[in-house]
Amino acid sequence: MLKKRSLEVLHAMSGGETVDACRNNPDLDLILMDIRMPGMNGYEATRQIRMFNKDVIIIAQTAFGLHGNRQKSIEAGCNEYLSKPIDKDELLRLMQKHFN
Numbered sequence: 194m195l196k197k198r199s200l201e202v203l204h205a206m207s208g209g210e211t212v213d214a215c216r217n218n219p220d221l222d223l224i225l226m227d228i229r230m231p232g233m234n235g236y237e238a239t240r241q242i243r244m245f246n247k248d249v250i251i252i253a254q255t256a257f258g259l260h261g262n263r264q265k266s267i268e269a270g271c272n273e274y275l276s277k278p279i280d281k282d283e284l285l286r287l288m289q290k291h292f293n
Contacts, residue, residue: 208233228255236269243270
């Protein structure tokens, strides 16, 4: 779905890889941040990204939609939060909200 709407889609397997990808690609527009990743979790990866990139849109996503996860995601620096399975229409709505 994203490949139809983007010039390029990058994929990272861990929080550290996500931070590096953002640092090495400062023109990124959107990060779909998984909260549970090996090594560094999505909250910490988001906090690190926000140290050097305040503008990229970060949408947290998690399969474990526990009470408080939305608030923790926003506090870490995410712009939005989605629980899995990702609803395609909801993701598109959030993308339109931030990118018109």
